[in-house]
Amino acid sequence: MSQDCVYIEEMEVGQFAEIGRTITDADIVMYAGVSGDTNPAHLNQQYAEATMFKGRIAHGMLTAGQISAVIGTRLPGPGSIYMSQSLKFKAPVRPGDTVITRATVTAIDLAKKRVTLATVCKVGETIVLEGEALVLAPSKG
Known part of the structure; x- marks a missing residue:
């Protein structure tokens, strides 16, 4: 196992990890291509301006994907297996x-x-x- 992971035996309640990412137009277009979600709220500025968001927004699952990045690279890190995830979308994420x-x-x-x-x-x-x-976390044993 990679030494970059945090083994379950080393974890404590309250421990955290975080990452940051600026969402670009390219991220949104690539996510639309990979997922097949071509909703114009994400891709068409003119259409999106007429929505409740008054402009384009990123796919919610593009944002949620960052959770997978934290789990897979930071906490617990490499060797982690995602078992379940609940999500509540609270506000839009916009390009930039x-x-x-x-x-x-x-x-x-x-x-x-x-x-x-x-x-x-x-x-x-x-x-x-x-x-x-x-998450199923890496273990020393």
Whole structure:
């Protein structure tokens, strides 16, 4: 196992990791291509200006993907297996926004090698997404 992971035996409730990413037009276009979600709210400025958001927004699942990045690269990191994720979309993310994503350990089940993480994405002080993840964490044993 990579030494970049945090083994479940080393985790503590309250421990967290975070990453930041600025969402670009290219990210949105590439996500639309990969996912097949070509909703004009994401891709067509003229259409999007007539919506409740008054402009283009990023796909919610593009933002949620940052949670996977935190889990797979930081906490627990390489070797983690995503088991479940709840999501509540709270506010839009727009092209050019920098999203800070944090995963915080809320519970540890050593017997099952599972960790529960509170997951939050913010743009500035605004929570744009929140939820909870259950992850099978790497173990020393």
